[in-house]
Amino acid sequence: MQDRCTLCGRRRKGGSKYCLYHQRAYENLKRAFERWRQALDISWVEFLKEVAGNPETGEWAREVAERLTERGLL
Amino acid sequence: MAIRVSEPELTGRTLVVCEKPTAARRIAQALDEEGSPEGYREQGVPYFIARRRGVDLIVVSALGHLFTVAQRGGGWTYPVFDLKWVPAYEADRSAARTRVFIKVIERLSRGVEGYVSACDYDMEGSLIAYTILHYICGEESLRKARRMRYSTLTDRDLVRAWETMPPSLDFPLIEAGRARHEVDWLFGINLSRALTLSVKNATGYYKTLSIGRVQGPTLNFIKEREVEIRTFVPVPFWVIEAETEIDGKRYPLEYKRRRIETEREALEIEAACRGREGVITSIQSKRRSQAPPPPFSLGDLQREAYRQFRYSPRTTLRAAESLYLEALISYPRTSSQRLPPSINLVEVLRGLRRRRAYADLAERLLSKPRLRPRQGRKDDPAHPAIHPTGNLPGKLSKMQSRIYDLICRRFMAALGDPAVRRNVDAEVDVNGHLFHLKGSQVVEQGWRLFYAPYIREEEVVLPALREGQVLPVVSLDAARRYTKPPPHFNPSSLLKLMEDEGIGTKATRTDIIDTLFKRGYVEGNPVRITDLGFTIVETLGRYCPDILSVEMTRRLERDLEEIQTGETQADAVVREAVEALKPILAEFKTKERLIGVEINETLRAEKLRANVLGPCPVCKTGEIRLIRNKQTGKRFAGCSNYFNGSCDTSYPLPQRGRIQATGKSCRECGAPIIRVIRRGRRPWELCINFDCPLKRRGEKRAG
Numbered sequence: 001m002q003d004r005c006t007l008c009g010r011r012r013k014g015g016s017k018y019c020l021y022h023q024r025a026y027e028n029l030k031r032a033f034e035r036w037r038q039a040l041d042i043s044w045v046e047f048l049k050e051v052a053g054n055p056e057t058g059e060w061a062r063e064v065a066e067r068l069t070e071r072g073l074l
Numbered sequence: 075m076a077i078r079v080s081e082p083e084l085t086g087r088t089l090v091v092c093e094k095p096t097a098a099r100r101i102a103q104a105l106d107e108e109g110s111p112e113g114y115r116e117q118g119v120p121y122f123i124a125r126r127r128g129v130d131l132i133v134v135s136a137l138g139h140l141f142t143v144a145q146r147g148g149g150w151t152y153p154v155f156d157l158k159w160v161p162a163y164e165a166d167r168s169a170a171r172t173r174v175f176i177k178v179i180e181r182l183s184r185g186v187e188g189y190v191s192a193c194d195y196d197m198e199g200s201l202i203a204y205t206i207l208h209y210i211c212g213e214e215s216l217r218k219a220r221r222m223r224y225s226t227l228t229d230r231d232l233v234r235a236w237e238t239m240p241p242s243l244d245f246p247l248i249e250a251g252r253a254r255h256e257v258d259w260l261f262g263i264n265l266s267r268a269l270t271l272s273v274k275n276a277t278g279y280y281k282t283l284s285i286g287r288v289q290g291p292t293l294n295f296i297k298e299r300e301v302e303i304r305t306f307v308p309v310p311f312w313v314i315e316a317e318t319e320i321d322g323k324r325y326p327l328e329y330k331r332r333r334i335e336t337e338r339e340a341l342e343i344e345a346a347c348r349g350r351e352g353v354i355t356s357i358q359s360k361r362r363s364q365a366p367p368p369p370f371s372l373g374d375l376q377r378e379a380y381r382q383f384r385y386s387p388r389t390t391l392r393a394a395e396s397l398y399l400e401a402l403i404s405y406p407r408t409s410s411q412r413l414p415p416s417i418n419l420v421e422v423l424r425g426l427r428r429r430r431a432y433a434d435l436a437e438r439l440l441s442k443p444r445l446r447p448r449q450g451r452k453d454d455p456a457h458p459a460i461h462p463t464g465n466l467p468g469k470l471s472k473m474q475s476r477i478y479d480l481i482c483r484r485f486m487a488a489l490g491d492p493a494v495r496r497n498v499d500a501e502v503d504v505n506g507h508l509f510h511l512k513g514s515q516v517v518e519q520g521w522r523l524f525y526a527p528y529i530r531e532e533e534v535v536l537p538a539l540r541e542g543q544v545l546p547v548v549s550l551d552a553a554r555r556y557t558k559p560p561p562h563f564n565p566s567s568l569l570k571l572m573e574d575e576g577i578g579t580k581a582t583r584t585d586i587i588d589t590l591f592k593r594g595y596v597e598g599n600p601v602r603i604t605d606l607g608f609t610i611v612e613t614l615g616r617y618c619p620d621i622l623s624v625e626m627t628r629r630l631e632r633d634l635e636e637i638q639t640g641e642t643q644a645d646a647v648v649r650e651a652v653e654a655l656k657p658i659l660a661e662f663k664t665k666e667r668l669i670g671v672e673i674n675e676t677l678r679a680e681k682l683r684a685n686v687l688g689p690c691p692v693c694k695t696g697e698i699r700l701i702r703n704k705q706t707g708k709r710f711a712g713c714s715n716y717f718n719g720s721c722d723t724s725y726p727l728p729q730r731g732r733i734q735a736t737g738k739s740c741r742e743c744g745a746p747i748i749r750v751i752r753r754g755r756r757p758w759e760l761c762i763n764f765d766c767p768l769k770r771r772g773e774k775r776a777g
Contacts, residue, residue, distance in 0.1 A: 025305040032307035039310050039336050051307055056556050058306035 007063050018064070025060040029068075045069070086187030089211070090133040090222075091179075091203045093193035095120050096399040097227060098135035101192050104232035105131055119178040126236075132186065134179050136193070140172045141205035143259040152267040153659045155652050157256060159205060176210060183211045189219035191243055195456055196407055197638075198581060200244050201251030207243075219243050223456075226463045227401040247456075250637040253644035254579075257630060257651040261287035264655055265621060268662045269610070269669075273677065276670025281677055284593055285610065287627055288578045288586050293595055293603070294622040295571055296563060297611040300603045306559035312340035316509060316550040318352065318502070320537050324548065327352070330508040340552035343507060352502040352509060352545045364493040366521035368411040368450030369459035370484050372580050373573050375406070375477070378484075380566035382528055383476055386599075387569050387584045393477040394460065402467050403481055407581050408457035411450020417458060419445045419489065425464020426482060435524050439489050448488045448521075455638075461485045483525050490521030500539050504547055511536065511545070562600035576628045609676035617665040620658045630654075687711055687735045687762065688746025693721035698746050698762070700733060709733075711746075711762055725762040731755075742768040 003012050010019035018026055029051065036047050051057050052065040090105070092098035102111035102122035111124035111133065122133040144165040146156040161176055162169035189211060191203030200221070207215040221244050224235035266284035274280050285293070314329035334340040370378070372391070379390040394406035413419070420440065427436035439445065450459070462482045470478060498513040513536030516522065522529055563571065565587055572583045590596045595607030603611075614621045630651060636642040662669070690696040696715035703710070708729060715721035725745065727733060731752035736759055738747040745763035761768065 021301060021305060024301070025307075028305050028307045032309050035309045035335075041338075054308050054556060056306065056308040056558055058302075058304040058559060060304040061307045 007060075007067060021060050022064055025058065025064045028061055029064060087130045087132060087185060088188035088190060089179075089183050089186045089215075090124075090131050090190045090192050091206050092133060092135045093138070093199050093202055094399065095135040095137075097192075097194070098122060098133050100227045100399070100401060101222075101232055102131070102133040104227075104229040105133070105236055109229075116178050116181075117174045119175050121178065121182060129188075131190075132182050133192075134182055135175075136179075136202050136206060137172055137175050139198075139202055139205070140176055140179075141209055142166065142169075143255050145263065150267065152264045152271065153655065154263055154267070155260065155655075157259060159209065161209075179206060180210050183215075186211070186215075187218070189215045190222060190239070191219055192222040194405060194407070195221075195223045195225065196405075196581065197247050197251040197254065197579075200247040201255070204243060204248045204252075216243065224405075225457045226404045227399065228463045228465060231463075246638050246640050249644035250634055253637055253647045254634050256648045257634070258287060260648070260651050260655060264659055265290070268659060268666070269673070272662075272666045272670035273674050274670070276667045277674045279674060279677065283610065283673070284589070285614065285621060286586070286589070287630065288572075288582065289589060290611075290614065290622045291575070291577055291624045291627050292568070292572060292586055293590060293607055293611050294615065294624075295575075296568070296590075296596055296601060296603045297608055299560060299563060300608070303559045303562065308556035308558070310337075310554055310556055311335055312337060312552045312554055314340070314343055314347075314550065315553050316347070316504075317548050318511065318545040319548045320545065323537075325511060325534070325536065327502060327504075327509040327511055327545075327547065330510065334552070337552075337554070340554075344550060344552040347504045347507050347547060348550045350505045350547055352504040352547055354500050354511075354539055354541055354543045354545065355503050356501045357539055357541055358499045360497050360499075361517070362495045362497055364495060364520070364522075366448040366487050366490050366492065367484065367525070368448050369413055369461055369488045370481060371409050371411050371450070371452055371454070371459060372406055373409070373569060373583075374411065375460055375481065376569055376584075377566045378480060378528070379477060380564065382480065385473070385477075386565045388565075388588055389473065390477060391584050393471075393473045394481075397467075397470075397474055397478055397481075400467065401463055401465050402478060403463060404459075404461050405457045406460050408454045408460060409452050409580050410454035410457060410459045411452045412459055413447040413449070413461060413485075413488065414458050417461065419447070422462055422464040422485070423489075425466065426462060426486070428466055431479075432482060432486070435483075435486055438523075439486060442489075445489050459488075480528065483528065486524040487521040490524050491518070493520035493522045494518035498536050498539070500536075502545060511539070562602060564600050568601060575624055576631055577624060579631070604680075605676050606680055609673055613669050613672045617669055618658055618662050620654075626654060684735070687733075687748055688737070688739055690715065690721060690723055691739065691744030692723040696721050696723075698723070698725070700727065726764055727762065740766055740768065742766055 004010065005012050005019035005022055006017050007022050008019060012018065013020045013023045016023045033044060033047050036042050048065045048069045052062050052069060090101065092101055098120065099122065102124045103109055105126050106124035107126055111122040113120065113122050120135060124131040124133055140162055141159050142162045142165050143157050144160045145154050146158045162172040189207055191200065193199030193203045207219055220239040220241060222235040222239055224231045262284065265286065269283040269285055273283065312334040313332065314334065316327040316329065317324045318327050334343065375394060376387040376390045379385040391406065394403065397403045398406055423436045423440050426432040427440065460481055462485055467478060494517050496515050496517045500511040502509040502511055513534045515533050515535050568587055569583055572578050578586050594604055595610060596603050611622065620626060633642055633647045633650065637644050637647060685700040687698045687700060690698050690713040693713060693715050696713040698711050699714055701710055701712050709727050710724055711727055712724040713721040728750050731750045734749040734751065736747050736749050739745065740747055740761035740763065743761065743763045743766045745761050745766065747759050747761050749757050749759050751757045
C-alpha cells in the first residue's frame with residue numbers, strides 16, 4: 001500500500017505522502033501558518049495544536065495537523 | 075416570420091389536448107358557452123365535451139408525457155445513439171397508467187376535424203401535445219392543429235387565448251423540447267450505463283449508477299465545496315467591540331476597521347481606548363431610497379420560500395403549481411421578473427381587495443393615480459412574473475396559504491412606492507482612534523408596508539446628537555475571531571448556483587437536485603456529498619473530466635435555447651451532442667476497469683457501513699451488524715465478535731422493508747435503535763431487542 005495516502009488510503013499525489021485532498025489541506029496549513037505567525041507570533045507546534053482544536057478547521061486539515069503533531073514532524 | 079392571429083374557424087368536432095385532468099376541467103368550463111361542460115370518465119380517464127359556437131370541443135387530458143425516448147434495438151450496452159419515441163408505458167414500468175390515456179385519446183380522436191394544443195404554454199407542454207397529435211392522431215392533425223397560449227387558468231385568460239390562437243403549433247418550441255429530451259436521454263443512458271457496467275464488468279457486482287449532463291457538473295460543484303470546507307484552515311483576526319451609553323441606553327460603536335490582522339495592534343487599540351471618552355467629530359445624515367423588489371420568477375419564489383419557511387424548491391414548486399391549477403396565480407415555471415402591460419393590474423387588485431387580509435393594502439394601490447410595477451432584469455418570452463389572478467381562494471392548506479400570501483404581497487410590493495431610510499453616521503474620536511455610531515430608521519414605509527411580514531431588518535434609532543458631544547466608552551474589548559469556511563449548499567443556494575452557472579432550466583433544476591438525493595450522491599440539509607457521490611465525481615474527474623464540464627453543459631443549453639429562436643436546428647444540436655459524447659465514451663471504455671474498481675471500493679465500504687446497526691450492548695467492543703442467513707435468506711442482527719467466539723449476542727429483525735441504522739441506542743437496554751422503511755407506510759423506529767423491558771411495559775419511545 002505504498003502508493004496510498006497515510007491518512008485515508010486514497011492514492012497518493014506525485015511524490016507526496018498524502019492524497020490530493022490531504023496534500024491540499026497540508027498546503028493550506030502551510031499558507032495559514034504564515035498568517036498565524038504574523039498575527040500571533042506563534043510557533044509551528046503551537047499553531048498545529050491550535051488548528052487541531054479549532055471547530056472551524058476542516059476535517060482533512062485537522063487530520064494532517066494531528067498527524068504532524070503525533071509524529072513530531074514539526 | 076410574424077404569426078397571423080385570427081379567430082379560430084372550427085367547423086367540426088375539435089379535440090382539445092390538455093396537460094393534466096384539473097387543467098382540462100378548467101379549460102372545458104371556460105370554453106363552454108354555458109360554463110357547464112359534460113364530464114365523462116372512461117377507464118378512469120376524465121374528459122369533457124364543451125360547446126362553443128356550434129362546435130363540440132372534446133377536451134381530453136394527458137398525464138404529463140405520454141410518449142418518451144427509448145433505445146432503438148436491444149442490448150444493455152453503450153454507446154447507444156439510435157433512439158425512437160415510444161409510448162411512456164413501454165419504456166417505464168411506473169408509467170403503466172399512460173396506456174389507458176393513450177387508448178382513450180385514440181378513441182376520442184376518431185372523426186375529429188380540428189385539433190388544439192392547450193397544454194401549459196412552455197416547452198414541455200408544447201411537446202406533450204405534439205407527441206399526442208403526432209403519434210395518436212397522425213401527421214395530418216399537426217397541419218390542422220392550433221396552439222392556445224395562456225399564463226393563467228382563469229376563464230378570462232382562457233377565452234382570450236382561445237380567441238387569439240395562432241393558426242399553427244409553436245414548432246420552434248416543440249423542436250427545442252424534442253431536442254432537449256433526446257440530448258438528455260443520450261447523455262443519461264450512455265453515461266449511466268457506462269458507470270453501471272464499469273462496476274459490473276470489473277467486479278461482477280451490479281448497482282444502478284447514474285450521471286447526467288447537468289447532474290455531473292452540479293455534483294462536481296457540491297464536491298468542490300466539500301473539499302474547500304474539509305481542507306479549510308481558519309486564520310485569527312480581531313475585532314474591536316465597543317459600546318457607548320446615551321440616556322441610559324447602550325449603542326454599539328464600530329471601529330473604523332472591521333478586522334485587525336494582528337494581536338499586537340488589537341491590544342494597542344484596546345489599551346489606548348479602554349476607559350476613555352469619545353467625542354463626536356462629525357454627523358452625517360442621509361436619506362436613502364430603497365426601490366421595491368421585482369415580482370417573483372420561479373427561482374426567486376423558491377429562494378424566498380426557503381428563506382422564510384425553509385421549504386425545499388420541490389415543495390414550493392408543488393404548492394405553486396397547485397395554486398396555478400386552482401386559477402389563483404399565474405403559471406409558476408417562469409424566469410420572468412416582469413409584469414407586462416397586458417396584465418390588468420387594476421382587475422387583479424380589485425380581486426385581492428375582496429380578501430380581508432389584503433383589502434386595505436389593495437385599496438391603497440387602487441387609489442394611486444398610476445400603477446407602475448417595478449420590473450426586474452430577467453424576462454421570459456412565454457410568461458410574465460408570478461402574480462395572483464385576483465380570484466378568491468377557497469380552503470387552502472397551510473403550505474398553499476403561505477406561498478399564496480408570499481406571491482400576493484410581493485406582487486403588491488412591486489406596485490408600491492420606494493421606501494426611504496434615514497441613515498445617521500456619527501464619527502467618534504476616542505483617543506485618536508475613529509469609531510462610528512450608526513443609526514438607521516425607515517421614514518417612509520413605501521413598498522415595505524405590503525411586504526412587512528417578510529422583512530427582517532432591525533432599526534437602530536439614535537437619540538439627538540451634536541458635534542462635540544462627549545460619549546462615555548462603557549465597554550471595549552479586542553475580541554479574537556476566526557475566518558470561517560464557506561457554508562455547505564442548501565437546496566436554495568444550490569438552485570441559485572445552477573441558475574448563475576446557466577445549467578439546467580427553470581423546469582428541470584428542481585428535478586436534478588432531487589435525483590442527486592435519490593441516487594444517494596448527496597444527503598441532508600445543508601446538502602452534503604456522500605462517499606459514493608464523492609467517489610463518482612472524483613473518479614470521473616480523473617478519467618473523463620468532460621462529463622463534469624460546465625462549459626459543455628452550458629454550450630448545449632445555449633444551443634437548445636437557440637432552437638426556440640430559430641437560430642439552430644434541433645437535429646443539429648442532437649448531432650452535436652452525439653459528437654460530444656463519442657470521444658467521452660470511447661475514453662471511458664478504455665478506462666472502464668479502473669473506474670469500476672475504484673467506484674466498487676466505495677460501494678463495498680458503504681455496504682459494510684450500512685450493515686452496522688450500532689455498538690453491541692453486551693460485549694461493548696463488537697458491532698451489531700445486519701446478517702443474512704445464506705440458506706434461508708432471512709436476516710437477523712448479530713455481534714461482529716461472534717466470529718472470534720467472544721460474543722454471541724443476536725436479535726431477530728423485521729423481514730420486510732428497508733432497515734437503516736439511526737445511530738441511537740435504547741435508553742433502557744442499550745440495544746441499537748433501527749428505522750424500518752416500508753413502501754406506503756410511515757418509517758418507524760424500534761429497539762431491536764425483542765425482550766427490551768420498555769416493550770414489556772408498553773412504552774412506545776425507546777430512544
